[in-house]
Amino acid sequence: MVGVLCILVAIGAVLFGLRPLVFRSGSMSPTIGTGALALAHRTDAADLHKGDIVSVPTTSGERVTHRILAMERDDKDAILTLKGDANDTPDLAPYRVSHADRVLFSVPKIGYLVGWLTGPLGLFLLGLYAAFLLSVIVRRPAQPPGDGPGEGLAPKARPPGGRRKATGSRRGPSDRVAHRSGSTLVSAVLLTFVAGTVAQVWALPTLAAWTDAGGVSGTTLTAYTVPQPAVPTSCAVAGTAGARTVTIQWPAVTSPGTTYAASLSTVVGSVGSVTGTTTKQVVVTYNANTAGNQNKMGTVTITPSLTATPAWVGTTARAWRFKTPAGTGAPLCEEQVAPTVAIADPDGTARTASAMVTYMNGTNGCNNASRPACGSLSDTSGVSTLDYILQRTQSSTVRCWTGSAWGTDCTTYVAGTVATSTTWYIGGSNSTVYATPGGSFSLTVRATDLWGNQQTATRAFTVNP
Amino acid sequence: MKRKARRTYSVRISQRVRAALSMGVVLSVAATGTFAFWTDSSTITGTTFTGGSIKLNLKDGTGANPFAHDLTGYASLNLATMVPGNSTAAVITVKNAGTAALTFLASSSATNPDTLNLAGALVVKVTADAATGGSGLAVTCPGTAIASSGTSLNGSLLTTPIALAATTTTTICVQVTLPSGANTSLQGATTNATLTFTGTQN
Incomplete structure (x- = not known):
């Protein structure tokens, strides 16, 4: 009876994709603790759902059994984000699977037994058990008439036929009882081993792995902003009507090294090179005799950029103006002082x-x-x-x-x-x-x-x- | 007499069948190989149960700073005015304060509040250095990058697990560089970075 059940379980495991899992660690606690034995069912990705406890292989060849925290579907595959119930954080990497073993139920502690059975002593006992079963199978056939093959298999295991018959006729009823109780006992004792064997063969040690994540937060990284050039500290006018000059100076940003470019608009003239180190200077020259340059607001635009990375140009330039009079006289420099x-x-x-x-x-x-x-x-x-x-x-x-x-x-x-x-x-x-x-x-x-x-x-x- | 014999016979047949059926279970041991792809050969090597738990702690640098589960307000990697070519680096000591061995990985995330995506431009280098090199706006992790380590924020920093036995420590140096070819549109951009070290029991 028990043996048949075991066979059915074994067959079921093969036919229906059932699989025992032994929990080696406790990150699924309290749902499933260390040493639990769970029965899992092979499930296609399409039938997996958030909240299921599934067992999947890791890249390192081990198995992890955790709960599905989130999942995405991709064609026939599912990309699972798993997290142990006792873990604060989900597993590091998602798992891409076409199917997974979904845990149906679990029994606490039994996994320890399975683990022991798969150890040296357990294997030895299983070997004994196998030998014993063989002996049971081959020892029987002598008694029934016409059961020839059995006789030939293990003659030493049987007593002589005559004596056996005589014993049987003398002690028939009690003999039956002895056989039945004996077989029941044998089955009961063996059940443990059978279960263990089944589990051992298919049971997969699975890590309900502990995870622990430490965070390093609060780091702030900011890129430099090329600043608007400072307000000119000096503006001087000079020259004659044919070549009026406006010379302006402003403090430079030296770290990081900054390069300044100047241009002139409204008034037509020439812009000299920007010179100086800590104080930059540029000279603008125009012809005041030109009617188009009279009574105008000339604008010198100063644009900064990083010397080492010229592409980093300041987004805010500095405009500095000078007012030319109606005639050919000297211009007036912009000032920043309010009235x-x-x-x-x-x-x-x-x-x-x-x-x-x-x-x-x-x-x-x-x-x-x-x-x-x-x-x-x-x-x-x-x-x-x-x-x-x-x-x-x-x-x-x-x-x-x-x-x-x-x-x-x-x-x-x-x-x-x-x-x-x-x-x-x-x-x-x-x-x-x-x-x-x-x-x-x-x-x-x-x-x-x-x-x-x-x-x-x-x-x-x-x-x- | 005959009836008795027959009964006895049926009992024995039944028992033999059961034994044979049970034998099927044992035979199934032979089928182990069929399932070998699941676990290689580990099914018959005994199963190790892991007691205890793991506890991953971090600290800034390698000095007297205390270990903590999380390092908040971490300023060692801050850099306020990065121009192209600048770099910053910091050493973080990782400790397994638990009772079981662990392996850890690291990842990073970084914000993009100004939508300028400074985080996307920054280049990361991860080494096992215990001390940084350089100074000022050019602090570096002088060693060789850890194999397969990440090179950008918002992703994996360590993709190959690093083993850490119980109570032991190791150092990780993280360097962040604004490449010399960084776009001018990044001026003034800010990102807040978070590093996550995740230990997994092994």
């Missing part, structure tokens, strides 16, 4: 509407009935424009001065007037700007010089009803 600007009046003192108008019209104010604000400014190259936002809040109504009336646009600057090189005012009727009932006022004035440098000034004041 200064200040609000003189209103002076910030709270007044009634009528008092404010009187004040502004008088000599203490702007001394003009059409100058609701005025002040001072200055700039090396001269302020080119002045604009402002004058905002009035009455109750919660906000209005802004357009230059001639109260409007609703409070984001656009309104043009004022640069009166002299040092003074400015804004236009409008004082009596309209500061009409009853007044309100809360705020004035922002913005001065812009020839090169676009800007400066603002603000003042807040109150006009009472």
